[in-house]
Amino acid sequence: MNNRKKLVVLTGAGMSVESGLSTFRGSGGMWGQHRVEDVATIDAWYRNKQLVLDFYNMRRKELLGVKPNQGHIALAELEKDFDVEIITQNVDNLHEQAGSKRVLHLHGELMKVRSTGPGAEVYDLIPENYITREGDLCPGGYQLRPHIVWFGEAVPEMEHAIDIVQNADIFLIIGTSLQVYPAAGLLNYVASQVPVFMIDPNEVGTYRRKITVIKKGAGNGLKELKELLKNFL
Numbered sequence: 372m373n374n375r376k377k378l379v380v381l382t383g384a385g386m387s388v389e390s391g392l393s394t395f396r397g398s399g400g401m402w403g404q405h406r407v408e409d410v411a412t413i414d415a416w417y418r419n420k421q422l423v424l425d426f427y428n429m430r431r432k433e434l435l436g437v438k439p440n441q442g443h444i445a446l447a448e449l450e451k452d453f454d455v456e457i458i459t460q461n462v463d464n465l466h467e468q469a470g471s472k473r474v475l476h477l478h479g480e481l482m483k484v485r486s487t488g489p490g491a492e493v494y495d496l497i498p499e500n501y502i503t504r505e506g507d508l509c510p511g512g513y514q515l516r517p518h519i520v521w522f523g524e525a526v527p528e529m530e531h532a533i534d535i536v537q538n539a540d541i542f543l544i545i546g547t548s549l550q551v552y553p554a555a556g557l558l559n560y561v562a563s564q565v566p567v568f569m570i571d572p573n574e575v576g577t578y579r580r581k582i583t584v585i586k587k588g589a590g591n592g593l594k595e596l597k598e599l600l601k602n603f604l
Contacts, residue, residue, distance in 0.1 A: 376603050378453040379539035380446060381557055383460045383547025385571065386589050389440035390465055392433060411521050420514070421505045427517040431481055431501040434463050442545065442589025443469035445597065452604055453541070458532045460547060460554050462519055475535065477528050477554050479519035488513030529553055536560045541603060543596070544569040545589055549576070566603075568596060 384392075409415050410426040447470035449455050457466055457474045462481040466474045482501070485493045486509035494509070507515045520526055532554075536542065542561045548571070549555040558578065561567060567582045569575060570592030575584055583599070585592045 376540040385546025390437040439469035445593035483518035484515040
């Protein structure tokens, strides 16, 4: 019988910073070279498909040059003692590379593309062939686009994420300032009696409920959290 506590983790861009990935909102982030309107909206796609495709090709190249950091690895190791589910705003696959088995991507996945046809079928890319170009078509003859939820688009996995959060025994937030909606609203679905932890090296805002803040990066913060979680075993 499985009596392990359900640990639900919400991760954001800060989770992957220690791996060397640029963040969208961070100063000096590579997204700073491109306006959101030019590379991450459906209007941008219709206006200049190749520019959008080139941008995500560049992001894939960056991802293929990095590895999971100690924070990713520590989260995977927590599966030994807890029933862990990760909800991530990140489009990289570093959680999976580190060994985490249940990862829900709210904003899509960088190493996947999908058809622009009515079926919106999703296809995996392989590292050896990660480049996509205008004219690359799905088997049905429709242009392939990045499997990314762009600004202004619906977040299809949101209802699934809410279901996961509502069943949490422990809720952990790493690497997100809870400024991007609808993901930031997930905190509102955590039951009132559930302990909430946040790992963030930066100043965090104030919230309507008690949150235990560990003011460290992902790797060192998770080392400290592991000690606190011993109280829940």
